[in-house]
Every structure is written in C-alpha cells, then in structure tokens.
Amino acid sequence: MSRIGVFVCHCGENIARTVDVEKVAAEAARLPGVAYATDYKYMCSDPGQNLLKNAVAEHRLDGIVVAACSPRMHEKTFRNAAKSAGLNPFLCEMANIREHCSWVHEDRDEATAKASDIVAMMVARVKKDKRLVPITVPVTKRALVIGGGIAGIQAALDIADAGHQVVLVEREPSIGGHMAQLSETFPTLDCSQCIMTPKMVDAANHPNITLHTYSEIESVDGYIGNFQITVRKKARSVIEEKCTGCGVCSAKCPQKKIPNAFDKNLGTRPAIYVPFPQAVPNTPVIDRANCTWFKTGKCGVCQKVCGPGAIDYEQEDRLIVEPVGAIVVATGFELYSITEKPKGSPIKGYGEFGHGTIPDVIDGLTFERLASASGPTGGKILRPSDGREPKQVVFVQCVGSRAREKGISYCSKICCMYTAKHTMLYKHKVHDGQAYVFFMDARTPGKSYDEFWRRAIEEEEAVYIRGMVSRLYQKGDKIVVMGSDVHVGVQVEIEADLVVLATAVQPRAGADTLAQKLGISYDSYHFYSEAHAKLKPVECATAGIYLAGACQGPKDIPDTVSQASAAAAKVMTLFAKDELEREPIVAKVNEKNCVACLYCKKVCPYGAVEEKEIRDRQGNLIRVVAYVNPGVCGGCGTCQASCPSKSVELDGYTDEQIMAMIEAL
Amino acid sequence: MKHSTMRLSTETMNLDFVKKVEALSGSSVRRCFQCGKCSAGCPMRSFMEHPPNRIVRFLQLGQYERVLAGRSIWYCASCETCTTRCPNKVDLAAIMDALRKCSWDAKGPSKESYVQLANRLFIDNIRTYGRQYEMRLAAVFNVKSGQFLKDLMLGPKLITRGKLKVFHQKNRNMAEIEQIFKRIEEMRKKGEAP
Amino acid sequence: MHAHKENHAFEPKIVAFVCTWCTYAGADLAGTARLQYPANTRVVKFPCTGRIDPVFILRAFQKGADGVLVSGCHPGDCHYMAGNFHARRRFAAFRALLDFIGVDLNRLQFSWVSAAEGGKWVEVATELTERVRAMGPMREFRELETEEQWSGAIDTPELQAAYEAIP
Amino acid sequence: MTPAKKLLSYSYYPGCSLHASAKEYDESTRGLFKALGIGLKEVPDWLCCGATPAHNVDELLSLSLCAKNLSLAEGVEGDLAVACAACFSRLKVTQHHLADNETKRKQVEYAIAGAVNLQKPVKHLLEILAKDFGLDRLTEAVQKPLSGLKVACYYGCLLTRPPEVPELDCVEAPTIMERVIGAVGAETVRWSHRMECCGANFTLSRPGVVLKLSGSILDSAKAAGADCLMVACPLCHGNLDIRQKEIEEATGERFGMPVFYMTQLLALAVGVAPGKLGFDSMIVNPLPLLKEKGLV
C-alpha cells in the first residue's frame, strides 16, 4: 500500500483565486493511497519545500504529487527536494493546476473540479512510478576527427589545446583538404596557403594529436563515451618513421608524367610523390597503379637513392584500433565535374556545355590552381589548351546547383562569392582582360560579402549578366557562350577564350558508406544531417558524434571554422565529466517476451536498438532479441508504441503509468 | 536592332561613351544593380520603350546605340524620383540629362522631335529675350511642329485672364546674356567643356 | 464580473494526449497568456507522440472520454526527429480501425500545436469540446468496458490489423 | 515678455512664370509679405533660370544661367527668396554642384565672366514662412482663419528633390506645406499623390502625358475629400488648373477643384483683400468654394 503525499499550492492568488485549493486537498486526502494532503501558499518557497521534506519524514511518504505550476517550471525543484528528503526523485510528480487550469478557466467550480481530476490522475500515476537511477556511462577522453581539411584541423587543434588526445584520420597522403588548393580567399583576399600551412604544421606537431594520413575508417563500434574505431592505414610503401622528406626519390623517379590530381591535372607528378610541396606530412607515397616496380617488377630507383632506406615495397595496409569517446566528422565536399560524372551524382549532366570535351571550359577549383602562386603556372592565368593568356573570360554560376531538373535543388552557397573573387584575381593578373559572369542571383549573405561582390563589379569592372547560359560550343580557338540578359530581354553572345564553371558543391562520393559505419543519418543528397537545424547544428542525432564543415552542407571557410570550433566545444563539454549522467528516461526490452521482429529497431530515430544474441552456457545461440543501448536511446518511446508484443518499455512512461492515469479519469 | 543579339566583347562595348555619360552626369553607371526601383516609380515609364533601369543596363554593357535609338530619354520629365529613391545613388535624372545632351549634340538619332523642338525653342527664347514668353513659345512650337490648332481653345482663355502676354520686352542686359552663350560655345569649340 | 456563462446539459470529457516538447508547452503558453477555454480537457503528457499507443485512445474512450485529442510537434519539428512521423502513420491506420469498430471519428482529433501556439491550443481544445458536446455522450464503448480487461496482448483481430498496418 | 521681432527683408527672384501665367502667384506673394511686414526687393534684370529644358540638354548652360542670376542677386540685400519650385531647385542645384565640382565651377565662371556666388542663401517662400518668420507668428497674424477649408497640399517633384540639395524638409515625406497652411487654420487632407509628377513641361510638347499624370493627381485629391489643391509651383499650377477642363473631358470625371498658390490662401487668411489675389485669373473658378466657406 502506497503512502502518497499531496501538496496543493496557492501560488499566492494565481491558483487560489479560481481553484478552491482547500477543497482540492481535501478531496485528494480521500483518494486511495494518499496518506497526507495539504495546501500551502507558495510551495516553491523555502518554507514550502521544507513542508514537503518534513512531511516525507513524518508521514513516511513514498510518493509525492505537487499540485502547482507546470512541471516545466518547477519539476526539478521539487524532485530535488524529494531527493534531499531521501526519496527517489522520480517518485515525485507535478499536477499542473496553474497553466492548465486556474489561468485558463474562470468558473471556480469547474476549475476546482478539473484541478481535483488532475490531482487524481497524477496520484494514480505516481503510485505506478518506479525508482529510477540516472544512467551513467564512463567517458574515454579521446576524440577521433575524420577528415583533415580546415574543418578537421581546426576541431583537432581546439580539442588538443584543451588537453585531450585527438586521433586525426585523413584519407589522402596529406592533410589540408580543399583549402590547401585555393589561391586567395574571399572576403579578404588573403593567401590560402599562408593561413593554412601553419595550421597544418601545428596539427602535425601537436603533442596531443595522432595523425593518420593515407588512412580510412574501417569500422566503428560502441557508443557515446566508448567508441572503438578501427583505422585502416593504407600502405604508403614508404616507412614514415625513416623518411626524412628529402625528396630525392621523387626527383629521381623515371615515371614523371602522371597527371597531378591536386593541380586538377594541369601539371604532372612522379609515381612516388607528395601531393604538393607544403604537404603535411612531407612523406611521399608510391602510387602503385603507376609505379613501374609494381607494374613490371623492374625499376626500384627510389629504393636505391633513398639514403635512410625508407622505401618498403612490401608494406601492407595496417589496421589500428583506437578507443575514443567522441567523433567529429569533417570529410568535406567534392565539386561536381562536368567532365566525368562522379559515381552516385544525381546531376544528369551537361551535354549543352560539351560534357567536358572543350579543353578551355574548366571548373572553379582548376581556376584556383591557375591563380595560385604555387600552382602549375606559377600563378599566371593561362588557358589549358594552348597556354595563351585569355582576354575574355566567361564565368558561369549555378552549374548543377539550383537546377531541380538537372538533379539537385540546393544552392552551393560558396560559388557566388568565389566567382566574384575569380573575376578580381583575373583582373589583377590580366589588366586588359574582361571578365563576364552569367548569374541568377548573387547570394552574399555574410559579413562584408555583398560589399566584396559589389567591388568586383564597380571597381574591378566585371560585367555581370543576369541569366543562365544556354549552350557553349567551340568555334576556332574561341568558345561561344550563348546567354541572355534578362534585364533587357536581349540575347547575348560572347566569344570567350576561357570559360569557368561554378559547379555544384556535392558530398564526397562514399559519404553514405561512412555514415552507415558511423550510424549517422544523411539527407537525400548524402550531406550529413544535424540533430536540429537551428538548435543542434553540430550534433548528430547519434550521441557523441559531431559534424564540422562542408560534409554537413555547402560552406565557406568562416562557416566551416565556426562549426569546427563549435563541434570541438561540444566534445570538450562531453569530456568535462568522467561519467555521463542522463535522465533515465530510456527504453528497456523485456527479453522474455521479445519476438525479435525488430520493429523497434526500424522505428528508432536514434539507432539505439541493437540485436542481442542470447546464448546458453555452452555458447550456443538460443535466440536473438532486441536490446536498447541506454547510452544512445533518446527516450522518445516510439519503439514501445510500435512493439507488437509489448516487450519494450520506456522508463518513466510505462504503459502502467499511462493506463493508471486514464483509469483515474 | 531592338531584338537582335548583343555580341559582347571589349570592342563592342563602347565604354568611352559610358565614361562620357558618367563624367557629364557625375554619376556611376556600374553601381546600378538592376533592382528596378527607378522604373517602379517613374511617372513616365508607360510612355517609354526602355524603362530607366534598362537604360542604365544598356549603358553598363556599352550599348549606346540602343540607348539613344529609343525615345525613352525624351520622355523623362526630370522629376528626380529615380534619383531620389535609387538605393545605389545612381543619379538617373542626371544620366538622362547627359544622354539627351549626347543625342542633342549628335543631332539625333532621337525619335522624339517634339520634345527636342520645345527644348530648342525654350533655349532660343532665353538667348533672344532673356526670359520666357510663353505666348511666343507656344505659337512658334505650334507652327514648327505643324500642329497649328493645338491648344487653340486654351489661348484666348489665358489671354483674357492675363496669363499669356502678347507683347514682351527684352532684358536690359541682353549683351551679357549673349556673352554667356558665346563663351560656352567657345569653350566647346576648344574642347574645354563638354 | 464575468460574462454570463451558458449552462450546458452535457459537459463532455476530453482527454488530450500531448507531447512534452510542443503541445504541452503550447498549453502552458495558453496559461501564461491567460487565454480562456472550456474546462473539459484533461492532459496526459508523453515524451513524444511517437510514444502514444492507439490502445490508450481506445482505453480512454472506454473509461469515459467523449472525445480524444492527440497533438504533438509539427511534422519536421519533432524533438526526437521522427517520432511524430511514426505517430502520424500509426494513427492513419488506427483511424480506419476505429471507424471499423464504430467509433464516430469526429470524436477523435489529431493536430499539431507547437510550443509557440498557445492560441492554437485554445482553438483546438475549444473546437473539439464544442463538437463533442454537440454529438452527445459517447456510449458505444462504455458497455464493453465491463467485459474486457485491458492487457498488453494483441488478442483481437482488430488490434492485429492495426499493428500490421504499422509500416 | 515677447522677444523683439526682427525685421525680415529679402531679395526676390520671381522667375519667368510669375511675370506671366503665374502672375497671381506674384501678386499674392507680394501682398502676403507686405501684410506680414516682410520686405521683398526684386532682383533687377534677372533672367530665365533655364528651367527643365536647359538642364535637359545642356547642363553647362543651365548652371551658367543660374550662376548669372545668383551674381545679379548679389546686388540686392537679404537672402534670396524664390517662389517657383523649378527656379528654386535649379538655383539650389547650381550652388550644390558647383560647390563640390571645381572643373564645372571654372567653366561656369568663365561663361559668366565672374565668380559664382555660392554663399547667398537661396530660400523658398515656404522655408521663409516656416523657419525665418515662424509658424507661431503666422498664426498670430491670422485675421480670417481658413477653418473648414480642406486643402490637399501638392508638392510636386521639385520642392524637396534631389536629396541633399534643397533640404527644405524630409525628401520623401515632407510636411512643411501642411504645417504652414495649418498655421492659418486650414484643414489638410492625407492623400497619396502629394509628390507625383504632374507632367511638368510636357504640357507643350506632349499634352497627353499631362492629362494622364495630372488626372490621377486630381483623382487622388478628390478621393481624399479635398476641397481644393494648394501648390507652390507655376508649372504644377498650369497643369492642374489650366488643363483641368481638358482632363475632365478626357476622363469624363468632374473635379471642379480650384488650384491655389499657397500664397493666395495665406494672404487671404492674414486679411489681404480677395480682389488683390488674382482669383479671377484662375481657370477653375474658386469663388463659389470660398463663398461657401465664408472666406470671401
């Protein structure tokens, strides 16, 4: 038999004006199981809380209902009071007779009756309440950062500076990502390399950062605070510990004509190479597909010339297991290429632009390499076909982006700004050249961004023409651009020397595979989904995993860095405690009844439900049941409502508790 | 020409003309971002074939023939609404003045001869009399424009109310006024003034 | 002095199943704004509409509710990301079942009320109260109640059908 | 104790229209100023300011004509009072432009063979009445309050534009006319077309334009319940008053809306004899309205 205490609050006049609080208390006292009922002027005040604490002791109460304001207001207060009185805090409930009653009704009788009903419902519920203990999980204070672009580097540095260990995993031989490829950056036009390279070096030298380049995530196990990551370190064919980065191997390698992907294939590199001179680490990789040794078994020049003996043709991929407590995903983006349709790209293609067959039609990143002082032309704008300096350059915005029918509807967000930047860089380098831009809108909602774009037009004299380009075709050594100026309604034709397409920012090919390994969700384009667009923009729905940079959606550097620092801050918040404590409102499976239909698994938005094998003592598999990982469960209860065998229950909202309330109607 | 394709290149964009208009009007043309606010409020928009914003746009692209070909510039009432409201401080009313001057100097190719004629007569009046005499202005305009009967009904009404002076007298300082015209002509001849 | 209040012969009982994050907060807001509505509603709070089992609705009708309101976050705003989508699908199937067993669907109302929509909460609660008042007391289920004891098992073909309809 | 009232005296540039089609504007201005005890001395041998046609096609000429007028005004004491909105605008624009354009100023100075007078304050009558004289004093001077008369104040294009030049009042939402006429007891209506263009000098070359634009102005004033319009510009007056009959014929709408110069109404209120205010030269006869309101 339970002993429930009911405390009816007057809230000064707020409740007492319309609700006859004494009557409510008196009626509550008659409810079965109620051992004590009273009313008081201000329950939340110190004397009010003391009244509650004393009553617990005096009347040996095992459950409490405070009939007062909304639980959103004072549930914490009264649960804490109950706790200090030695009661499990989850045995204290609030009956909302203020917001839901005294404030919204005028008739005193009706309001009093309703208040009594609400109290009765809560009394019925509290009788079914169970003692709940906050869940605690230990935290491994080590973070994994996936992707070594500016996002990953920033997040890694922030976390490492806070004193935590970071494992930074980068797929390519060097960290740096796209930012390392850029020339100068909007909106300030500072040199990308100049601001990026020091950060890359900092990351590599930081005592708290373990760098795995040329590596990928093999698998992810565990949950928030306790992940086990398996990293595949791909065979570099160069022993990192021995290599001094002298570069003799690259210089002597007879295979010299391999297109350099970092330079968007404008230049070439040897088979043993670092992607770019400032690469971090400065350790070469053998591109086995193009290496003579690996193709024919002959050559071995690099091994012969390498002083420290760092070349190892036998090296194999290695798997490393890293325990971490939190993960930052920062895998960045890819540009849509009209040349080759990237696998999985939803964009239907640009036949009207020649499908990439016109050599002097390039993308924005290629232009960055042309404009970069450390690029293949030493920063001279020269067109790929014949190396001449182009005098008429046409830029075309929104190629792929914002074109529902082509396959994607979103705006790539950065191309308006980088195209404006390109026209400026071009004008700075080719004074007698003319830049034209075909655009639909100039989307420049950033600090100093519109001013930047206006500068391109007003000071650098770029001619902006509103309208999409219909077609491009080669005519002699020119490219005819067919457009239209929609402001004046006249067709426009320009014979260009070079055409630069601002192609769509897309998620990395394979972003979905990584997401599946991590158990995080992604949108229909494969950008990773944040838990809440506004209030949890860096958290994944999966606890303990955070997002930074362009992998979550198109982003420029300022946005990327802000998000990266925010993700790092979230990781640090997590690491501030030794154990994670959370409300024990989580689902539990009754393994006896579970029929393993796994409906629960299907509906759980948090991916908290796993399959669990039940084995006998000999280790024989008896059956499979569902298991809810309490570290991951968000507590929505969807599984419970969906379970056909009623085998899963959400603590704090059990069927019993709810039914009790309904019965009390 | 109105609908023919614009072939843009550094050769076909007459930026010298644009610079001249910018110098005459003291207003930047590039600053315009084609919001259309000028045209939205222009009281004369419905009489123009190119709304004011399009005039600026053609200028941005150096398409001066297209600007001067239309009668739009002659239908601008100089009300300054566009200039007042332009978010970019494009002084369109001044640009219209500059364009009319360019067209005036080129003796065409404007289509709006009536407006031009009225302006010419008005200025002639100043040179001859120092002040405006509306009676003469109207009469000569009607004769020259071949609209003999235009406003026939208004004339007597105005005269009886003393609103049109039938006789007029010259300013006493006519010589000085003539000097002003002469000196301006002289400066222009020497290329010292636009 | 309050305006003269009408006396109704029949005061229906309305049970509202609401989620904590949106509708419960919306109803709180109606309170803070001192908006007035009929006193017929009794609120049962859930973490999420995804937690609301159709059985609860049946039970409420059996236990004397004349009308039931189910309300949560707007689609896409769910605190738990997708709970309300599951709820929406589940209730779509459930309505068919209720119809089948002869419950007038006008007694059951689904709606989305956000934490900012105190006014909408008042509207929804008032409308349902008025509508059910006009319909008169719900009798169909009360008789059943004496015969059947609630259990978690799926022991009727209707329930089976309802669960099978869950995608 | 009332502060000593200073004696105001101005040099006066009437402009071509006030000597012809707008003679009632001139007469009433002189009458009003006399009644208020404000001195007014006409600049001798002033010439046409060039108005719209000059700057339309020849900015340099326009600037030179105005500069010449400014230097003529130098000989007459007092700030330069201007009645016509177009003259006012041109004179102000000239000072404004030449103050910050050295090249143009040199050209103009050569053309007029003298320095440009950038210092002489050029003031519209409204400014003189509202700011120099003062609305309180204006109210004190009232002998026949215009109470009951519903006036639609029409600013036209040029009184406040272009921005930063006349600085008479707010460029887009001025109230100076309403304040001035309100000071003598008239009621002013809120209406939409206070600053729409009336068709300006197209009156000669393209009267169709005027019929359309002035038509909608009359329409709007009528819809707002105005008894009459009040203007401060002869060109506006010409279009709205002289062409009103034609507009009525073209639109089939009857307005019968007298169009007053602001000085006519003000002078009437401060007791100038109606016979001296040129009411008889108005095309739309205002006397029935004035009689109805007991003002004549």
Ligand SMILES: Cc1cc2nc3c(=O)[nH]c(=O)nc-3n(C[C@H](O)[C@H](O)[C@H](O)COP(=O)(O)OP(=O)(O)OC[C@H]3O[C@@H](n4cnc5c(N)ncnc54)[C@H](O)[C@@H]3O)c2cc1C
């Ligand atoms: C042409 C062009 C010009 C630009 N100009 C500017 C500018 O002027 N100013 C500006 O602010 N922004 C500019 N940007 C945008 C800028 O490039 C991005 O904002 C920024 O690079 C995003 O950084 P990130 O770290 O999120 O992604 P990325 O730079 O793409 O880095 C992601 C990193 O993750 C690695 N990675 C990917 N997948 C995996 C995996 N599965 N495992 C391990 N590692 C992985 C990649 O190799 C890469 O190193 C420009 C972009 C383009 C295309």
Ligand SMILES: Cc1cc2nc3c(=O)[nH]c(=O)nc-3n(C[C@H](O)[C@H](O)[C@H](O)COP(=O)(O)OP(=O)(O)OC[C@H]3O[C@@H](n4cnc5c(N)ncnc54)[C@H](O)[C@@H]3O)c2cc1C
């Ligand atoms: C019309 C409109 C619609 C919008 N709609 C959306 C939308 O749909 N979606 C969206 O994502 N964003 C929207 N936004 C943007 C959103 O409102 C802002 O991004 C957000 O409010 C910024 O939050 P804040 O905390 O930075 O600033 P604020 O909300 O301005 O908060 C600043 C706080 O600081 C206080 N404060 C100021 N100075 C001091 C001081 N000296 N000392 C102490 N306190 C001080 C202020 O009182 C205030 O409480 C909208 C904005 C507007 C104007």
Ligand code: SF4
């Ligand atoms: S507990 Fe709530 S209802 Fe009671 S006095 Fe405090 S605020 Fe008011």
Ligand code: SF4
């Ligand atoms: S073995 Fe391969 S990498 Fe080494 S030098 Fe030869 S081709 Fe180059």
Ligand code: SF4
């Ligand atoms: S940022 Fe600009 S160019 Fe890029 S997709 Fe958006 S609108 Fe188009």
Ligand code: SF4
């Ligand atoms: S100011 Fe606002 S509406 Fe205008 S472009 Fe920027 S974000 Fe868009």
Ligand code: SF4
């Ligand atoms: S839905 Fe229920 S029965 Fe099915 S797997 Fe989950 S807990 Fe087990």
Ligand code: SF4
């Ligand atoms: S309560 Fe919600 S989050 Fe937790 S396991 Fe069930 S469905 Fe998943």
Ligand code: SF4
């Ligand atoms: S208002 Fe100004 S910016 Fe807008 S279109 Fe006209 S001139 Fe251009």
Ligand code: SF4
């Ligand atoms: S000044 Fe000319 S172009 Fe500008 S709004 Fe007036 S009439 Fe139109």
